[in-house]
């Protein structure tokens with residue numbers, strides 16, 4: 280089980296500062312969608328240059344032109360690129376094909392997917408690397424989480440690794456760990472803490488014990 284740090288509400292220098300602090304405890308660094316919107320793929324390039332040995336995920340949440348956008352993110356240095364589960368099959372297949380050419384990986388974000396069980400099985404058959412259940416900020420605000428959704432996809436996904444994101448905190452991490460995803464994605468649960476290093480270290484330890 281790996282830990283991914285999601286960086287959403289910072290600029291490029293801020294992102295580099297956070298990663299410097301928690302680097303030993305995280306396996307993947309995510310350049311979140313808000314950073315990509317604000318700064319473009321330069322943010323991915325800057326983080327990869329600053330931390331060449333770190334796995335960098337570009338959270339593009341691709342909806343169309345899968346192959347083209349994966350090509351651009353790969354050129355910027357992304358190791359993993361995200362596409363939405365609600366995208367067309369052709370877009371997801373195109374993303375996977377380009378990722379294979381570039382030696383990169385695809386994570387499918389299942390945010391807003393209604394037929395979760397059926398769609399997870401379908402995208403799994405496209406050869407994607409990760410399938411991620413995700414409660415976005417707007418539903419987190421309404422008190423929702425993806426813990427049950429993780430159990431749902433784990434029952435049907437046969438090839439891809441599974442991941443979970445959305446409002447995970449130290450207090451809720453044990454429940455997540457018990458469900459054994461391959462990748463746990465945490466943003467505010469680390470970046471929103473006064474002592475980010477301590478939060479990341481404790482999360483890493485809980486994950487290692489799980």
Ligand SMILES: O=C(CO)[C@H](O)[C@H](O)COP(=O)(O)O
Nearest residue numbers: 285444445446447465466467
């Ligand atoms: O993709 C995202 C929002 O769309 C976030 O990166 C993801 O939800 C993780 O952040 P947090 O733990 O703060 O919810």
